[in-house]
Amino acid sequence: MKDFEHSTLWRISAFERLRETDPDSHPMMLPTTLLADLDHLQRDPANDDVLEVIAACLRHHEPALLYLAFGAHVWPISLFPTQWLYHARHEPSTLGPESELAHLRLINAERPGVRPPGHWMFERVAATQDYRQLRPLLWTLALHGPRRMLLTEIGGRAAYRVTSTGASERPAASGALGPAMQHLRQDAASLHDMQHWPGMSLERASRLLNGLYLTGGLMVTRSHPAARDEPHPPRPVIRRH
Numbered sequence: 001m002k003d004f005e006h007s008t009l010w011r012i013s014a015f016e017r018l019r020e021t022d023p024d025s026h027p028m029m030l031p032t033t034l035l036a037d038l039d040h041l042q043r044d045p046a047n048d049d050v051l052e053v054i055a056a057c058l059r060h061h062e063p064a065l066l067y068l069a070f071g072a073h074v075w076p077i078s079l080f081p082t083q084w085l086y087h088a089r090h091e092p093s094t095l096g097p098e099s100e101l102a103h104l105r106l107i108n109a110e111r112p113g114v115r116p117p118g119h120w121m122f123e124r125v126a127a128t129q130d131y132r133q134l135r136p137l138l139w140t141l142a143l144h145g146p147r148r149m150l151l152t153e154i155g156g157r158a159a160y161r162v163t164s165t166g167a168s169e170r171p172a173a174s175g176a177l178g179p180a181m182q183h184l185r186q187d188a189a190s191l192h193d194m195q196h197w198p199g200m201s202l203e204r205a206s207r208l209l210n211g212l213y214l215t216g217g218l219m220v221t222r223s224h225p226a227a228r229d230e231p232h233p234p235r236p237v238i239r240r241h
Contacts, residue, residue: 009090015067015074015107050104051147054138055214057081059153063116067107071096077137078112084134084169087114087126092140101144135169135215142211143177150191150206150230154213159188159224165216176200177208184212188221190228202231 050068057064058081068075075095078087092101114126154160162184173181176199183189183197194205212218221227 009073009075009095011072012069012074012107049147050106051141051145051210051214052151053106053109054079054141055151055153058214063112065110065112067109069103069105069107071100071103074107078114079134080112080116081134083116084166085116085131086134086137087112087116087131089130091132092137098140098144101141102146104141104145133169135166136171138214139170139211142214143207147210148203148206149233151210151213154209154218154220155230157222157227157229159190159221159226159228160184160194160209160212161188161219161221162212163217163219167217170211170215170217173208176204180205180208181212188219188224188226190226192228192231193226195231202233 050066053066057079061081063078063080063082065076065078068077070092073095075090075092076088080086092098113124115121115124117125117128117131119125149155162181172178176197180194180197180200191202191205191209194200194208195202197205209218213220
Protein backbone atom coordinates (compact mmCIF):
# COMPACT_ATOMS: atom_id res chain seq x y z
CA MET A 1 0.00 0.00 0.00
CA LYS A 2 1.60 3.22 -1.23
CA ASP A 3 1.23 5.52 1.79
CA PHE A 4 1.23 2.90 4.51
CA GLU A 5 4.45 3.16 6.54
CA HIS A 6 5.28 -0.14 8.23
CA SER A 7 7.40 1.51 10.91
CA THR A 8 4.34 3.34 12.21
CA LEU A 9 1.53 1.63 14.11
CA TRP A 10 -1.57 2.74 12.26
CA ARG A 11 -4.97 2.59 13.87
CA ILE A 12 -7.32 0.26 12.02
CA SER A 13 -9.79 3.07 11.28
CA ALA A 14 -7.08 5.19 9.59
CA PHE A 15 -5.83 2.21 7.60
CA GLU A 16 -9.34 1.43 6.33
CA ARG A 17 -9.89 5.08 5.33
CA LEU A 18 -6.66 5.01 3.32
CA ARG A 19 -7.74 1.87 1.50
CA GLU A 20 -11.04 3.51 0.57
CA THR A 21 -9.66 6.88 -0.58
CA ASP A 22 -6.22 6.12 -2.07
CA PRO A 23 -6.49 5.09 -5.76
CA ASP A 24 -2.95 3.66 -5.60
CA SER A 25 -3.67 1.38 -2.64
CA HIS A 26 -4.73 -1.64 -4.72
CA PRO A 27 -2.89 -4.72 -3.43
CA MET A 28 -0.26 -6.59 -5.39
CA MET A 29 -2.02 -9.81 -6.31
CA LEU A 30 -1.04 -13.12 -4.80
CA PRO A 31 -0.36 -16.19 -6.98
CA THR A 32 -3.50 -17.75 -8.47
CA THR A 33 -3.25 -21.04 -6.56
CA LEU A 34 -2.92 -19.30 -3.20
CA LEU A 35 -5.72 -16.86 -4.06
CA ALA A 36 -8.02 -19.77 -4.88
CA ASP A 37 -7.27 -21.32 -1.49
CA LEU A 38 -7.88 -18.03 0.34
CA ASP A 39 -11.12 -17.42 -1.59
CA HIS A 40 -12.31 -20.85 -0.50
CA LEU A 41 -11.56 -19.98 3.14
CA GLN A 42 -13.45 -16.70 2.88
CA ARG A 43 -16.55 -18.50 1.60
CA ASP A 44 -16.52 -20.73 4.69
CA PRO A 45 -16.93 -18.64 7.86
CA ALA A 46 -15.81 -21.59 9.99
CA ASN A 47 -12.38 -21.57 8.33
CA ASP A 48 -11.81 -17.89 7.60
CA ASP A 49 -9.27 -17.11 10.31
CA VAL A 50 -5.66 -16.01 10.59
CA LEU A 51 -4.23 -19.46 11.28
CA GLU A 52 -5.95 -21.06 8.28
CA VAL A 53 -4.63 -18.26 6.03
CA ILE A 54 -1.09 -18.73 7.35
CA ALA A 55 -1.42 -22.50 6.89
CA ALA A 56 -2.41 -21.91 3.25
CA CYS A 57 0.71 -19.77 2.68
CA LEU A 58 2.89 -22.50 4.17
CA ARG A 59 1.15 -25.22 2.17
CA HIS A 60 1.80 -23.37 -1.11
CA HIS A 61 5.29 -22.20 -0.06
CA GLU A 62 4.24 -18.70 -1.13
CA PRO A 63 5.31 -15.44 0.53
CA ALA A 64 2.52 -13.09 1.55
CA LEU A 65 2.06 -9.77 3.30
CA LEU A 66 -0.70 -10.05 5.89
CA TYR A 67 -2.31 -6.99 7.44
CA LEU A 68 -3.52 -8.18 10.84
CA ALA A 69 -5.77 -6.39 13.31
CA PHE A 70 -3.97 -6.51 16.67
CA GLY A 71 -5.99 -4.63 19.25
CA ALA A 72 -6.75 -1.19 17.80
CA HIS A 73 -3.79 -1.23 15.39
CA VAL A 74 -2.72 -2.77 12.10
CA TRP A 75 0.20 -5.18 12.33
CA PRO A 76 1.75 -5.91 8.90
CA ILE A 77 3.87 -9.06 8.63
CA SER A 78 5.49 -10.56 5.53
CA LEU A 79 5.75 -14.35 5.57
CA PHE A 80 8.57 -16.17 3.76
CA PRO A 81 7.75 -19.89 4.21
CA THR A 82 10.65 -21.20 2.10
CA GLN A 83 13.20 -19.40 4.29
CA TRP A 84 11.20 -19.91 7.52
CA LEU A 85 11.38 -16.16 8.15
CA TYR A 86 8.96 -13.29 8.55
CA HIS A 87 9.49 -9.55 8.24
CA ALA A 88 7.93 -7.11 10.69
CA ARG A 89 8.97 -3.85 12.30
CA HIS A 90 7.27 -4.86 15.54
CA GLU A 91 7.22 -8.10 17.49
CA PRO A 92 3.83 -9.15 18.90
CA SER A 93 5.08 -8.78 22.47
CA THR A 94 5.61 -5.04 21.86
CA LEU A 95 2.08 -4.47 20.58
CA GLY A 96 0.04 -5.61 23.52
CA PRO A 97 -0.61 -8.39 26.03
CA GLU A 98 -0.54 -11.99 24.84
CA SER A 99 -4.27 -12.23 25.52
CA GLU A 100 -4.90 -9.86 22.58
CA LEU A 101 -3.73 -12.59 20.20
CA ALA A 102 -7.03 -14.38 20.83
CA HIS A 103 -8.75 -11.57 18.89
CA LEU A 104 -6.25 -11.36 16.02
CA ARG A 105 -7.96 -11.11 12.62
CA LEU A 106 -6.98 -10.73 8.99
CA ILE A 107 -7.70 -7.40 7.29
CA ASN A 108 -6.03 -8.03 3.93
CA ALA A 109 -3.41 -10.17 2.16
CA GLU A 110 -1.18 -9.29 -0.79
CA ARG A 111 2.30 -9.85 -2.19
CA PRO A 112 5.13 -8.61 0.08
CA GLY A 113 6.84 -5.37 -0.83
CA VAL A 114 10.14 -6.69 0.56
CA ARG A 115 12.25 -9.72 -0.34
CA PRO A 116 13.96 -12.24 1.96
CA PRO A 117 17.67 -11.89 2.78
CA GLY A 118 19.96 -13.12 -0.01
CA HIS A 119 17.46 -12.41 -2.79
CA TRP A 120 18.98 -11.21 -6.07
CA MET A 121 16.67 -8.15 -5.98
CA PHE A 122 18.78 -6.85 -3.12
CA GLU A 123 17.37 -3.32 -3.33
CA ARG A 124 14.08 -4.72 -1.99
CA VAL A 125 15.70 -6.56 0.93
CA ALA A 126 14.90 -4.71 4.17
CA ALA A 127 17.05 -4.12 7.24
CA THR A 128 18.40 -7.35 8.72
CA GLN A 129 17.03 -6.70 12.22
CA ASP A 130 13.45 -6.72 10.90
CA TYR A 131 13.64 -10.35 9.75
CA ARG A 132 12.75 -12.90 12.41
CA GLN A 133 12.47 -16.67 12.73
CA LEU A 134 9.03 -17.81 11.65
CA ARG A 135 8.58 -20.94 13.78
CA PRO A 136 8.40 -19.14 17.18
CA LEU A 137 5.69 -16.85 15.77
CA LEU A 138 3.68 -19.77 14.37
CA TRP A 139 3.95 -21.61 17.69
CA THR A 140 2.73 -18.56 19.61
CA LEU A 141 -0.19 -17.94 17.25
CA ALA A 142 -1.24 -21.59 17.42
CA LEU A 143 -1.21 -21.69 21.23
CA HIS A 144 -2.66 -18.23 21.91
CA GLY A 145 -4.37 -17.08 18.70
CA PRO A 146 -8.07 -17.11 17.85
CA ARG A 147 -8.33 -20.66 16.50
CA ARG A 148 -9.46 -23.17 19.13
CA MET A 149 -10.00 -26.22 16.91
CA LEU A 150 -7.86 -28.31 14.57
CA LEU A 151 -6.75 -26.86 11.25
CA THR A 152 -8.78 -28.34 8.41
CA GLU A 153 -5.71 -29.89 6.77
CA ILE A 154 -4.97 -32.16 9.74
CA GLY A 155 -8.52 -32.85 10.92
CA GLY A 156 -10.72 -35.88 10.32
CA ARG A 157 -9.79 -39.44 11.16
CA ALA A 158 -6.10 -39.44 12.11
CA ALA A 159 -3.35 -40.25 14.57
CA TYR A 160 -0.41 -37.94 15.28
CA ARG A 161 3.27 -38.18 16.19
CA VAL A 162 5.94 -35.57 16.94
CA THR A 163 8.99 -35.35 14.69
CA SER A 164 12.29 -33.61 15.39
CA THR A 165 11.86 -31.10 12.54
CA GLY A 166 12.07 -27.50 13.78
CA ALA A 167 12.39 -28.57 17.42
CA SER A 168 15.34 -26.26 18.11
CA GLU A 169 13.36 -23.20 16.92
CA ARG A 170 10.15 -23.88 18.82
CA PRO A 171 9.76 -22.30 22.27
CA ALA A 172 9.69 -24.77 25.15
CA ALA A 173 6.29 -26.34 25.80
CA SER A 174 4.93 -25.41 29.22
CA GLY A 175 2.64 -27.21 31.63
CA ALA A 176 0.85 -30.30 30.37
CA LEU A 177 2.05 -29.69 26.80
CA GLY A 178 5.54 -30.98 27.65
CA PRO A 179 4.44 -34.47 28.75
CA ALA A 180 1.96 -34.59 25.86
CA MET A 181 4.74 -33.94 23.35
CA GLN A 182 6.92 -36.56 25.01
CA HIS A 183 4.10 -39.08 24.68
CA LEU A 184 3.74 -38.24 20.98
CA ARG A 185 7.46 -38.75 20.44
CA GLN A 186 7.11 -42.31 21.70
CA ASP A 187 3.82 -43.35 20.14
CA ALA A 188 1.04 -42.07 17.91
CA ALA A 189 -2.24 -40.91 19.43
CA SER A 190 -5.53 -39.49 18.23
CA LEU A 191 -6.99 -36.14 19.23
CA HIS A 192 -9.83 -38.12 20.82
CA ASP A 193 -7.36 -39.74 23.22
CA MET A 194 -5.17 -36.66 23.75
CA GLN A 195 -8.03 -34.56 25.12
CA HIS A 196 -8.28 -36.93 28.10
CA TRP A 197 -4.58 -36.83 29.07
CA PRO A 198 -3.68 -35.12 32.39
CA GLY A 199 -3.94 -31.35 32.11
CA MET A 200 -5.24 -31.49 28.53
CA SER A 201 -8.58 -30.66 26.92
CA LEU A 202 -9.94 -30.72 23.40
CA GLU A 203 -8.86 -27.12 22.85
CA ARG A 204 -5.37 -27.51 24.34
CA ALA A 205 -4.72 -30.69 22.36
CA SER A 206 -5.95 -29.03 19.14
CA ARG A 207 -3.74 -25.99 19.69
CA LEU A 208 -0.73 -28.21 20.37
CA LEU A 209 -1.26 -30.20 17.17
CA ASN A 210 -1.78 -26.99 15.17
CA GLY A 211 1.49 -25.58 16.52
CA LEU A 212 3.41 -28.75 15.73
CA TYR A 213 1.93 -28.90 12.23
CA LEU A 214 2.68 -25.26 11.37
CA THR A 215 6.28 -25.55 12.60
CA GLY A 216 6.86 -28.74 10.60
CA GLY A 217 7.06 -31.06 13.61
CA LEU A 218 3.92 -33.18 13.16
CA MET A 219 3.40 -36.49 11.38
CA VAL A 220 -0.23 -37.16 10.44
CA THR A 221 -1.26 -40.72 9.64
CA ARG A 222 -4.71 -41.82 8.54
CA SER A 223 -4.11 -45.59 8.62
CA HIS A 224 -2.45 -46.07 12.03
CA PRO A 225 -4.37 -48.36 14.45
CA ALA A 226 -4.58 -45.42 16.88
CA ALA A 227 -6.39 -43.21 14.34
CA ARG A 228 -9.86 -42.12 15.42
CA ASP A 229 -12.41 -39.63 14.17
CA GLU A 230 -11.86 -36.04 15.21
CA PRO A 231 -14.02 -35.09 18.20
CA HIS A 232 -15.95 -31.87 18.02
CA PRO A 233 -16.84 -29.45 20.83
CA PRO A 234 -20.27 -30.09 22.33
CA ARG A 235 -22.97 -27.70 21.23
CA PRO A 236 -24.00 -25.19 23.87
CA VAL A 237 -27.20 -26.01 25.67
CA ILE A 238 -29.91 -23.45 25.02
CA ARG A 239 -32.10 -23.03 28.09
CA ARG A 240 -35.69 -22.01 27.49
CA HIS A 241 -37.55 -20.18 30.20
